[in-house]
Amino acid sequence: MNALVAIVMGSASDRSHADRIAAAARGFGLDVEMRISSAHKTPLALLEILESWERDPRPKVIITVAGRSNALSGFADAAVSVPVIACPPPSDAFSGADVFSSLRMPSGVAPMLVLDPANAALAAAKILGVADPEIRRRVAAWKKGQVEKIEADDTSLRGERFNGDGNTVPGKEC
Numbered sequence: 001m002n003a004l005v006a007i008v009m010g011s012a013s014d015r016s017h018a019d020r021i022a023a024a025a026r027g028f029g030l031d032v033e034m035r036i037s038s039a040h041k042t043p044l045a046l047l048e049i050l051e052s053w054e055r056d057p058r059p060k061v062i063i064t065v066a067g068r069s070n071a072l073s074g075f076a077d078a079a080v081s082v083p084v085i086a087c088p089p090p091s092d093a094f095s096g097a098d099v100f101s102s103l104r105m106p107s108g109v110a111p112m113l114v115l116d117p118a119n120a121a122l123a124a125a126k127i128l129g130v131a132d133p134e135i136r137r138r139v140a141a142w143k144k145g146q147v148e149k150i151e152a153d154d155t156s157l158r159g160e161r162f163n164g165d166g167n168t169v170p171g172k173e174c
Contacts, residue, residue: 002031003059003128003135005121008049008076009036010066017089017117018065024121028138030128031058039071046072050079059131061124064111067091070101073111083127084111087120 005025007018014036022032033053037046053060063085066072073086086102102113114120122139129136 001058002029003132004031004033004053004056004061005124005128006053006060006062007032007034008046008062008064008072009034010038010040010064010070010072012036014065014067014089017087018063020117021063021065021087021121024118025124028121028125028135028142030121030125030135039066039075040069043075046075047079050076054080054082059128061085061127063087063120063124065089068093068098068101070098073102073113074105074109077105077111078109083124085120085123086111086113087115087117088113090115 005021007021009015009018018034022034025032035049037049039046050062053062061083062076062080064070064073064076065087067089068091070086070088073084073088077084088099088102090096091098099113099115102111105111112123114123122142125135125139129139
């Protein structure tokens with residue numbers, strides 16, 4: 001039984017952000033389901049979606065994607081017993097201060113906040129990996145790939161030569 005990353009968006013305008021989360025989650029071998037429902041506009045439909053995920057026997061993490069006034073994350077977390085990660089899309093409105101609606105929650109409501117879509121999927125994989133050694137192995141392999149990329153970039157950089165003004169001249173002594 002594959003673990004599930006359930007993504008709920010507040011509106012279709014959140015789709016590209018949710019797609020990036022989904023792609024990263026699939027990279028860890030996780031099943032992904034995406035839905036659109038609003039805590040403000042369609043709360044009863046949202047509750048039905050959350051209840052169906054709650055009944056699904058697969059291990060799961062729910063990731064919410066909603067900007068502006070993010071009632072979605074708190075509503076979802078209050079309605080389910082599984083972890084909820086808020087991953088609001090970036091916003092220039094109000095100098096990005098709308099992120100505060102994802103931070104301040106009432107007592108007993110505790111969605112986590114991860115701003116980067118790929119990192120939200122990574123957090124979900126790490127949570128699910130606590131009980132699933134295969135997911136944990138995939139996360140470890142991904143992390144090893146990150147280390148290898150940095151080391152390869154450093155090796156490449158050290159192979160370059162620099163001229164007097166700090167610019168690189170590949171393969172030449174300066």
